[in-house]
Amino acid sequence: MKREDDFEIRKEHLKGLTEEQLYDRFWNLTEEIVKPIVDLAYTHTSPSIERSVVLRMGFSSLQAKPLIDYGTKYNLLGKGIGNVILTYAKLKNMDYLKAGEELCGGIGWDIVSEKMKGSDK
Template structure:
């Protein structure tokens, strides 16, 4: 069975667009496709996902669990624990592994919570 060539019919609504208009249309459609996936990833996480991220950053399983537990207490899990650790390290001017260990010990959460609230 041969497929009917309907290219001309399908491109009818695009044939009068300039290259710039086609470029803009491409990125607008791409954004429509990607936005729900980004929203899903941004708004949905779990402690296991966050532990997995921390493991890949070089923390041990025990360290990762402690950081995630403390992050849940601080209600910052949705910010991403890797992100929280990196922001805290930047704030304190220390290595991110040291920053994560401090957070895992329960230290620094008031500061990092303020950072995510927009406190100076």
């Protein structure tokens, strides 16, 4: 089956546009297409994204796993595990790396969970 060449017909509405107008139209359409994806990224996260954040904070992959697992268990993944670690560090007045180590060991999740969920109000 041969496709009919209808390019001349399809480009008719663009015929009178200047180079600058075409440029603006392209970027407006691109923004329109990408906006739902960007909106989704602002409101959703995943264990792999949070793991990446934890690794960039200086934790090892062996530490990242329990942090993500506990974060999921306590339903805090949406708050951002990095934010959870920093909040716990602030609550305990300690360095965030030490706070992360405690959280890795299962210590402090009840405290930080109460604080983080209380910040929703």
